[in-house]
Amino acid sequence: MIFFIILSMTINATALPVKSLCITFYDPNKLSPLTYARPSTQALMNRLIVLNLGRVFSVRGDENQVDLLNKIEDLRPFIEDFLKSWHKMSLEQRKSELELILQSIKVYRELDQFFNMQLYLGQKAYSPIEAYVEREIFNRLVTYMRLLPNELRFKIFRPTYDLTLKNNTKMGALLVDNLEQRIEQEFYQTEGIPYKEFVRRMKGSLDVRIKQAISIIDSNQINFVMYRTEGRRNDISVSGFINQFITKTSGGSLLPDMRNSTEASMLNVPLKDYETYSAHLKPKYGTFRVSEVSGLSNNTTGASRYGADIFVFKTEEIKDRLTFYIDDSLGRQTGIGNLNGQPDWTKFMIPWRFRYLMIPFMLDGLSKSKFDIPTIKLSDLPAEINLNLLRGLEKEKSLINLVGDQVNTFQGAYWETQYFGILTLKHVKEFIFTDNPPSGKFLIELRRHGVIITDGRGQLPKPWDEFDTTKPPKKENEFNFFGSVGLPVLSTSPFGGTSGIFPISPIPPEITK
Incomplete structure (x- = not known):
């Protein structure tokens, strides 16, 4: 099958835990399992395929986690390029492009079937960290897909619930x-x-x-x-x-x-x-x-x-x-x-x-x-x-x-x-920073979970003023032998505007014309 060309793994006859899987991420520009008519389509679909490979990515520490999630940001400029070219195509050209998209959907579905089969073989040995990464990939990919025309959107399978x-x-x-x-x-x-x-x-x-x-x-x-x-x-x-x-x-x-x-x-x-x-x-x-x-x-x-x-x-x-x-x-x-x-x-x-x-x-x-x-x-x-x-x-x-x-x-x-057990941001009621304030994806997640953000840098803790860039002196009321109110509303952008990890510029005016 096509996806085996881009998927590097070994499978024994006996049951394998999911963690034994290893995905090799090729340079998307060199990854060409399909022959595309237009470079923008090729670049876009290659990235979608690579991102979906994250469904069986083996998490081996925090660096790999972050590396995998950051790859999703690469999708943004290629979606914009694709939208520009899509609006300039004739109906016949769009038909050809969609045929290629359908082939990629087939690749994705085959990959999804393999993923579910491997979960079964591994007796669903699926760790909570991998579950969180899986949901993160799913949520971000869904957000990017919303930027595509309806004709180009395809089903993204929701992550399996981790018991x-x-x-x-x-x-x-x-x-x-x-x-x-x-x-x-x-x-x-x-x-x-x-x-x-x-x-x-x-x-x-x-x-x-x-x-x-x-x-x-x-x-x-x-x-x-x-x-x-x-x-x-x-x-x-x-x-x-x-x-x-x-x-x-x-x-x-x-x-x-x-x-x-x-x-x-x-x-x-x-x-x-x-x-x-x-x-x-x-x-x-x-x-x-x-x-x-x-x-x-x-x-x-x-x-x-x-x-x-x-x-x-x-x-x-x-x-x-x-x-x-x-x-x-x-x-x-x-x-x-x-x-x-x-x-x-x-x-x-x-x-x-x-x-x-x-x-x-x-x-x-x-x-x-x-x-x-x-x-x-x-x-x-x-x-x-x-x-x-x-x-x-x-x-x-x-x-x-x-x-x-x-x-x-x-x-x-x-x-x-x-x-004992699982502990996440949903269990946090207050975040106190004593050095640099929160930003980007972390700030978005704090607000999504309704966490109170407190500035603990001064003599007395106070509600964080996001627009106050001064850094107060270290407080002295705590000793160390070893050396909450309403917050400004965040941008309605799903990526948090300029403060998010994935700032996405609006679709250029010429695209909507």
Whole structure:
């Protein structure tokens, strides 16, 4: 068949995963599977064929992703050239051109059949990243096709729905639900009281700091956030937030074996089972940050080094797949107390439902008007926080950090959050930039998802003024040991006008005459 001339691949008799496919993109100007009467038609159809090959393109990292999507921009000038020539053709010439178009449609349909067959052979081993790229190609190609005369438009098959997205979401919620049951048991075993009794004691406390902590928690002022570099913006708009099992990179420690071991242990899952879990199910790490209305400054220790962009998530929508920890979880399988060599409730990632367990670790920071890193000074705890685990810290000197002259002090590296399953821009409620503002495709996607955009470059965050080009000085109200209102309406152009990645000029007047 014609499309095999331009498709480079190997197929075994046995089932192949989709990722084994590899498409070679030839120079479109040299790609001539059909004989065209006019150069403009040849250039146009060659590009349409190449773009449709993206349906079976194997995604092998972010660079290939971006490279594949950027190829679509090449289509624009050739569509304009084709429109110019089309309007100058006679009816007989148009008939000849359409016959060639029909041949290309046949090529595309054969390719689509092969794509579906390969999905079947690969047992639908289709990863979420590939699904996002597939939909992105589909949406952009549809937009370009709208620029063509009706006679030249052909059917573009809608991408297959990826069931693994839904399955990973369900599995993430199930993981956290099982963990909740284990935490309930461990807390009772360690403390001798059920968690709901601990909550009752906290709510009945007269301590000012405990009351403040409860107010902050109950009013949803503690947000789950991720710090990311500006270079990841377009990737995030396409494939969402992914972990190091997928990217093979890390802003911290790239230790997949150790992460598997730690995460399995802290999730109460056998390691041999956990190693078989989808990489898209495994946690994406972030941190906590309090909102500005709390009046507290945020300690960005261990977080801001991951990037200048801050994504604030809709906690209420993702709480069933959200956990946290009071330290860097990597290597913390034994918990912080480990009383008499026995496990305790800090051995596990803590589901969001148990968020009142944050209170003892918040009090030291609240006394300084800060949302600080998790810290406990045993000499400064209210009497109602009478937890066996915390008293046990006095016996575990090797696990206690010496902070100044406070010997009996526990201090975690940072608040660590873990999110299980698929996480995309639709789960983001606010985007805070602390360096360069958003632009292009990323800006379009933020607005499409209704994300509030905040300028975090000054002393105080403020709604972003897109037309203010001045760069305010760095704010000083946040400290780092490691060194929302309505927005202007975007252009109605599907490509975002001059601010989009694909600025398309209007069809020249002579074409419409």
